[in-house]
Amino acid sequence: MAANISAIVLAIIFVLMSVLGGRLFCGKICPYGLLQDLLNKIPFPKKIRSFKGDIHLRHLKYILLVLMLVVNLFGYSTAPTNETNSFDAGKTIWWTVVTLISIVISRPACKYLCPVGLLLGWSNLFPFGQYKVNQDSCTQCGACLKVCPMDIKPYQSANHFECIQCGKCKKVCPSQAITTRF
Numbered sequence: 001m002a003a004n005i006s007a008i009v010l011a012i013i014f015v016l017m018s019v020l021g022g023r024l025f026c027g028k029i030c031p032y033g034l035l036q037d038l039l040n041k042i043p044f045p046k047k048i049r050s051f052k053g054d055i056h057l058r059h060l061k062y063i064l065l066v067l068m069l070v071v072n073l074f075g076y077s078t079a080p081t082n083e084t085n086s087f088d089a090g091k092t093i094w095w096t097v098v099t100l101i102s103i104v105i106s107r108p109a110c111k112y113l114c115p116v117g118l119l120l121g122w123s124n125l126f127p128f129g130q131y132k133v134n135q136d137s138c139t140q141c142g143a144c145l146k147v148c149p150m151d152i153k154p155y156q157s158a159n160h161f162e163c164i165q166c167g168k169c170k171k172v173c174p175s176q177a178i179t180t181r182f
């Protein structure tokens, strides 16, 4: 019962956050997102922007979302046992590795794993904070694509559901072709 209530409360919080702020939360507020951005600034011989299988790997977060919902709806025992201790240790190692991957690939957790971002993605359909690209001013120079941490093409798909509304594309556009609605 408690698990059901917390799932409902979480759902209400997500809806409110989405309608009011969209994925602005991911781009500007989430501390884990900020940590990934900072790590990605560390110089590394080869930064990876995209790779074969990137698109498919992005579907992993859908599976995680379903798992998260199942765990929240049906609950699971958190009594400390040897199994849960080693599960927690495994989780720590896993997240440390994912976090360190941010040095090479920008925002790997947001792209491939985060179910929260996935839930917030639909909010990009709302007008709050939506991005608009003036196709008359856009010269398709690609400057926006180079800085996009989610590796989407802002000039082709403004308000893509993976856009985290970080505003980097808008800042670098030499033609001021990108604007926000509000």
Ligand code: SF4
Pocket: 133, 137, 138, 139, 140, 141, 142, 143, 144, 145, 154, 155, 172, 173, 174, 175, 176, 177, 178
């Ligand atoms: S930076 Fe501006 S002009 Fe260049 S492709 Fe992006 S939207 Fe178009």
Ligand code: SF4
Pocket: 144, 147, 148, 149, 150, 151, 152, 153, 154, 162, 163, 164, 165, 166, 167, 168, 169, 170
């Ligand atoms: S499209 Fe622009 S605002 Fe959206 S994630 Fe990419 S750089 Fe940030």
